[in-house]
Every structure is written in structure tokens, then in C-alpha cells.
Amino acid sequence: MSLNCGIVGLPNVGKSTIFQALTSAPAEAANYPFCTIEPNVGIVNVADWRLEKITTLIKPSKTIPTIVEFVDIAGLVKGASKGEGLGNQFLGHIRQVNAIIHVVRCFDDGDVVHVHGRVDPVDDIETINIELALADAEVVTKKLGNLPKLMKNQNKEISSKAKAQLPVLEKLETHLTEGLAARALELSDDEKELVAELNLITMKKVLYLCNVDEDCVDGDNEYVTSVRELAAKDNAQVSVICGKLESEIASLETDEEKKEFLEAAGLEQSGLQTLTKTAYEMLGLRTYFTAGEKEVRAWTFKAGDKAPQAAGVIHTDFERGFIKAEIYHCDDLFELGTEQKVKEAGKFRIEGKEYLVKDGDVIHFRFNV
Numbered sequence: 001m002s003l004n005c006g007i008v009g010l011p012n013v014g015k016s017t018i019f020q021a022l023t024s025a026p027a028e029a030a031n032y033p034f035c036t037i038e039p040n041v042g043i044v045n046v047a048d049w050r051l052e053k054i055t056t057l058i059k060p061s062k063t064i065p066t067i068v069e070f071v072d073i074a075g076l077v078k079g080a081s082k083g084e085g086l087g088n089q090f091l092g093h094i095r096q097v098n099a100i101i102h103v104v105r106c107f108d109d110g111d112v113v114h115v116h117g118r119v120d121p122v123d124d125i126e127t128i129n130i131e132l133a134l135a136d137a138e139v140v141t142k143k144l145g146n147l148p149k150l151m152k153n154q155n156k157e158i159s160s161k162a163k164a165q166l167p168v169l170e171k172l173e174t175h176l177t178e179g180l181a182a183r184a185l186e187l188s189d190d191e192k193e194l195v196a197e198l199n200l201i202t203m204k205k206v207l208y209l210c211n212v213d214e215d216c217v218d219g220d221n222e223y224v225t226s227v228r229e230l231a232a233k234d235n236a237q238v239s240v241i242c243g244k245l246e247s248e249i250a251s252l253e254t255d256e257e258k259k260e261f262l263e264a265a266g267l268e269q270s271g272l273q274t275l276t277k278t279a280y281e282m283l284g285l286r287t288y289f290t291a292g293e294k295e296v297r298a299w300t301f302k303a304g305d306k307a308p309q310a311a312g313v314i315h316t317d318f319e320r321g322f323i324k325a326e327i328y329h330c331d332d333l334f335e336l337g338t339e340q341k342v343k344e345a346g347k348f349r350i351e352g353k354e355y356l357v358k359d360g361d362v363i364h365f366r367f368n369v
């Protein structure tokens with residue numbers, strides 16, 4: 001499934017540093033603004049203790065985790081929505097991602113250039129958010145300009161949709177022009193559906209990722225506190241990470257070395273695992289498993305998917321020729337120890353086309369093509 005999270009923010013705040021540590025993909029990170037121009041794409045395995053536990057119980061020849069995609073995007077500056085600093089191009093890259101990780105500089109370091117010459121996370125976030133909102137306002141205004149023609153269209157479906165869109169777009173235009181995010185405007189699900197085609201940047205889910213000093217990873221500094229206050233009003237989530245530390249850990253060769261390093265830094269696990277998990281959840285992704293002697297594997301599906309759609313993740317034939325699914329939950333396996341015992345306990349169920357797949361289901365699909 002190709003849903004992804006874009007890493008955005010002002011220039012030189014640590015986006016590529018974090019991306020690189022996450023994905024081990026090459027991305028140039030350096031102490032100067034606009035180091036990144038073309039987006040870097042990287043795939044990250046999603047760590048899942050359930051997959052490990054199923055593996056220890058079933059002992060397959062191989063285990064395959066599920067993945068999530070990250071895109072490291074160039075820094076935005078004030079005026080980006082007017083084309084400043086290649087703004088249009090970079091905003092286009094952000095419009096294409098499914099959710100946003102907004103990296104915010106929350107570390108003091110006189111050697112690392114800040115484009116505004118001072119560390120001020122709230123001001124930084126607002127600078128970016130205004131540009132994103134103005135870019136969306138432009139899209140909405142353009143659509144509003146096309147509406148009168150669409151409303152007169154011979155095709156009833158087209159004209160009635162345009163009529164329904166009008167009041168929603170007008171509300172959005174006023175809101176966005178004030179520099180406010182679309183996700184902060186109260187809209188019904190139907191209204192959201194009506195404007196989904198516009199793919200508004202500020203409608204996407206956002207995580208403010210505070211990039212802090214090495215000594216602040218286990219407690220908020222005052223910068224982080226100010227970001228949390230803003231996020232509460234802004235319908236966004238907050239996480240904390242130290243990009244510098246994570247890139248040092250990522251550069252170590254063995255797991256043993258990484259563990260020692262983490263312990264020395266007083267951390268339980270790398271912030272990257274948590275970040276990947278958060279990204280996965282922001283994208284509305286869930287996991288089911290297939291388990292056999294040859295292979296135990298985690299698969300990604302979307303919250304709300306029914307059995308045939310979830311089957312389609314493995315292969316389109318599985319969806320097309322779906323007959324039924326044999327399902328139990330991984331918790332049953334953890335409780336009873338073997339699939340045989342799960343069967344004996346009557347926890348193996350046969351489900352049909354209408355079954356809503358649950359996170360943690362272990363599934364064997366029956367299909368016919």
C-alpha cells in the first residue's frame with residue numbers, strides 16, 4: 001500500500017537528518033538551508049512485537065514485516081505560496097503526501113544556522129502553516145471560479161455536486177485566507193467528502209516533531225512546551241526526537257552497539273521506532289498477519305477495510321476471487337500457544353465478504369480465480 005508521510009518544515013531544522021536516520025536511505029544533510037531540493041523517498045520497516053511473537057511460536061523459515069514510506073521534502077520559507085524559494089514546486093510535493101510530519105527546531109546550537117536568526121518554534125510553525133493555508137486558499141479560489149460553469153452543466157450529477165460544493169468552498173476560502181488550517185474548520189463528513197478532490201494540504205493530519213538537544217530527549221524543554229500548547233489548538237499531534245542522537249545511533253553497525261549507546265543516553269528505545277508507529281497510525285493503517293511454516297508476514301490494510309479488500313493487499317486475484325477467510329486473532333494464539341489449540345478452542349472462524357478486518361487478525365484467505 002503506497003500511503004506515505006511527508007517530512008516538512010523550515011530549511012535547516014533537521015528534516016534530512018531525521019529522514020536519513022529513519023530510512024538509512026542516502027539523503028544529503030548539511031548545515032545550510034535548501035540542502036534538499038528533490039524529495040528523497042525511503043521505506044521503513046514497522047517494528048511490531050506481535051510479528052516477533054508469532055514468529056517464535058510458529059517458527060517459519062522467514063518473517064516479513066510491513067512497511068511505511070517517508071518523503072523528505074525541501075524546506076519552505078515565508079512567501080513559498082507566492083513562489084518564493086522554489087515554493088510552488090515544494091508545495092506540490094507536500095500536496096502529494098498522505099500525512100505530514102512537520103519538523104520544528106527545538107534545539108539551541110549557535111553553529112547551526114536558523115533562517116530567521118533565532119530559535120522560536122511557535123513562530124516557525126506559524127510561518128509554515130500560513131504558507132500551506134495560502135497555497136490551499138489559492139486552490140479553493142480557483143475551484144470556486146470554475147463552479148458557475150459546472151453548476152450549469154447538462155449532466156445532473158456534475159451540476160448538483162457543484163451546487164453542494166459551493167457553500168463549503170466559500171467557508172473554506174474565508175478560513176484559509178486568514179492563514180488557518182482547513183483541518184481546524186468544523187466540517188461534517190459529507191462536507192469533507194465534497195472537497196476531498198481538492199487534496200488540501202492543511203486537511204491532512206499533522207504531527208509536530210520537536211527536534212531537541214541531546215539532553216532533552218526524556219523531558220520537555222520550554223520550546224516543546226510551547227509547541228504542545230499550539231498543537232492543542234491546532235488539531236495536531238506532538239512528538240519529541242533528537243535528530244542528532246538518532247543519526248549517531250543509526251550510524252552504529254550492530255544492534256549491540258546501538259543498545260549500549262541508548263543505555264548510555266538513558267533511553268529505552270530509539271525515537272525512530274515510535275515515530276514510525278505514529279506515522280503508521282496517522283495514515284490510518286492497520287496490520288493483519290498471514291502465518292505458515294514457510295513465512296510469517298505482516299500486511300498493511302486501511303482501517304475500515306472488509307476481508308476482500310484486505311485480501312487484495314496480497315494480490316488483486318485474492319480480492320477478485322475472494323470466497324471466504326479463515327481467521328483468528330493473534331491474542332488467541334498468544335494465549336493458547338499453537339494454532340492447533342486455537343482451533344480446538346473454537347477460535348478459528350470462517351468469515352465472508354462483509355467481515356471488517358481487525359488489527360492483529362491472523363488470516364488465511366480462500367479464493368478462486
Ligand SMILES: Nc1ncnc2c1ncn2[C@@H]1O[C@H](COP(=O)(O)OP(=O)(O)OP(=O)(O)O)[C@@H](O)[C@H]1O
Pocket residue numbers: 009010011012013014015016017018028029030031032033034035036037074075107109112211212213214241242243244245
Ligand atoms: N537535534 C539536533 N541538534 C543539533 N544539531 C542538529 C540536530 N538535528 C539536526 N542538526 C543539524 O542541523 C543541520 C541541518 O540538518 P538537515 O540538513 O537535516 O536539515 P534540513 O531540514 O533537511 O535542511 P534543508 O531544508 O536545507 O534540506 C545539520 O548540520 C544537522 O547535523
Ligand SMILES: [Mg+2]
Pocket residue numbers: 015016017028029035036072073074075
Ligand atoms: Mg534536507
